Amino acid sequence: MRSVYLWVPLALFAFFAGLAAYMLTQEKDQFVESTMIGQPLPEFALDPAYAGLPGAAKADFTGKPRLLNIWASWCLPCIAEAPQLEALQKQGVEIVGIAIRDRPEDVANFLAKYGNPYSRIGSDAISEVQLAIGSSGVPETFVIDGKGVIRYQHIGDIRESDVPKLLAELEKAR
């Protein structure tokens, strides 16, 4: 009887090793979802990120749904999503940008090179607003309804296939 117990540690370990091996082969979903979805935007008023556009504040999110795009000129995926933002803007979507830890001249260069879909861009030099709305990376895009409530979060760059989903969410937020 005693000899059976002696195998228990090995059996437990084998179970763990099997589980861990399985989990290692799984694609891991590293996205951190914002807990702010469904909540109103926190109070904020950011200075303009460069001379060409006004800054961004909570007060700007009234009347109709808008996109809030968290981005930065130093962020490579932001270049990849620029055409999609442009396309969204062409369909009449208003996009408010928040530039994270950026410099005015870099922002101006980026917009000159990859197009400017924004109506306003606030400068968040210490990621303060970014963290407050529950964004953990760049780029992220939020759908904000006409009452300033966060309705939807898109993590990562916007691909072409994501555009209809965002338009639908904007419609839903109306």
Add this chain to the structure above:
Amino acid sequence: MIAEIGLAALWLAAALAVLQMVSGAAALRTGPAGEANPLAIYARPAAVVQAFLAVLAFLLLLRAFAITDLSLKLVASNSHSMKPLLYKLTGTWGNHEGSMLLWVGVLAASGGLLAGFEKRLPERTMGATLAVQGFVALGFYAFLLLASNPFERLPVPAAEGTGLNPLLQDIGLAIHPPTLYAGYVGLSVAFSLAMGALLTREVNPSFARVMRPWVLGAWVLLTLGITAGSYWAYYELGWGGWWFWDPVENASLMPWLAATALMHSVSVLAARDALRTWTIMLGVLAFSMSMLGTFLVRSGVLTSVHAFAVDPERGAFILGLLGLYIGGAFTIFALRAGAVAEGKRFAALSREGALVFNNVMLSAILAIVLLGTLYPLLTEAFDVRVSVGPPYFNPASAIFAIPMLLVMAVGPLLRWKSDKPARLQFELALIAALVIGVIALVSFFGRFPLLPLLGLGLAAALAVAALLPLKGRKLARVPVATWGMVLAHFGVAVSLFGMACEGAFSEEKLAAVAVGGTEQINDFAVMLDAVTPVAGPNWTAIEASLAVRQDGGEPVILTPQARNFWSPPQSTSESALLTKWNGQLYAVIGNQAEDGRWQIRIWWKPFVTFIWYGGLLIGLGGILAIAGRVKVDVTRRRAASKGDQRRADLEALGAVAPQPAE
């Protein structure tokens, strides 16, 4: 060139590990007449030289960090030329590759110490032990050299480094990880010894006496490492808590629990020749838990604030090593442990009985922590994300901790082999009265949560019970090791008292304060004097100046900061602490609100410091236990060598003494 020498030293050390393994294994094969295998003589020197090489490799990496050699990939991605020198040095082990090298360096060093100084073990057991040690080291050399080379060069040297995670730029990091690593790795020696003894079936008291200092040493280091880590998390993360049941904290707690059980078990084996299987099992378990911790932290299967750069390939490698060592060890355990002769028997009510009970309780707590840590992994296999926190860990571990603490109070008073409750009537009544009395007294003053309440009662009883073994003894003649036990058990009571007070009596205040405004907490009046920007070598911060007056006395200035590091960009909250003998005032500054007021968070945590004082006492108790054992050992050796000397003298005298006249 320096980096290449380091790399070469690592390769050589790996080659010596192979030699150590082969030569150690050869010691198990004796000749037909019982003579030693000629190959066996290489195991000890191989271990010693290997230790030298591995430590050299680590020192060379340390130098590369000290001079910020940006041609090394590791330095470029984890350091920065603007960093203070101390943090450049600690940055050496603030990353995956460097900390693995430290791990391996300590592993090799402890193998070298064992090989160089331990002469009490039979050569066959020693050979088997060194073979296992070499085998373990080899796996980690392979991991370093093939999957995480710390000396990798960049094709073009970087212009500037990318910095070190600012949370890690703290004096806590200078001590905490190396202490823990030394502890983890000390357990590898216990593991190798357990395997060696199992392979040669020499599980006996003399083996236990060899194993004990390693277990004690590792346990002391783990205790101090965890204590320091807990304090670091407390003041550096700025969340006001001292234990978060984070996977990495658990990864350090689990080997500690196993080592605590092992330490007691090995003492019983040394003193009474009982608990043979337990000792072997715990020896394997303790090191398994250190390795499991390494795997969990570095593979990225679990998410944690401590996570290193995540890399599934490395995870697979460590899992492979884990399977090889732990799977192998448990297989040998299952096959061999049945063949180890049973130790001495004892009654349920005896010191051994109490120790077995507490070994079971410690193992149960270990299982609870392990289950809670791995549960998210299990549910994620079914695509459900959960996070297991205090609501599970606290009550579940308390179920086993409470009986354990009660038995711990009584156990040291019991006699070996068998005892009668009647003999301990007074002590038992005293302990029960203290538990019930303190709980009743505290409940009288207000309503408090159950666990802290129980904790207070148990702490009081345990503090008194810890001193009872000294009752009626001449204090000057009490062995040093017994003082160690008394101190460590008393330390548990002190720590428990701190935890219970923090849980029951903490006060918290979150307020928006304008400059000049005052907040009251407990009997402290906290006034926000000013908020000023300050700059450090690689950060800028908003610093609040808080004038704290206790009962209208002289003000003390506290300066909590919200820091922003720019390389890499990250913000941290630097708490400010006001330590009194009976607790700490803990202040953190938050954001500025629209109207210009500042968010200030203040806690008054009565006796919170006792948590760490207790940890220090426990560690000190362990050190005394080691000192006591070493003292006894040295005295015994000296007496033995004196005896030998006298015998030799007598023989010499006899040889030249004139023969009695016939």
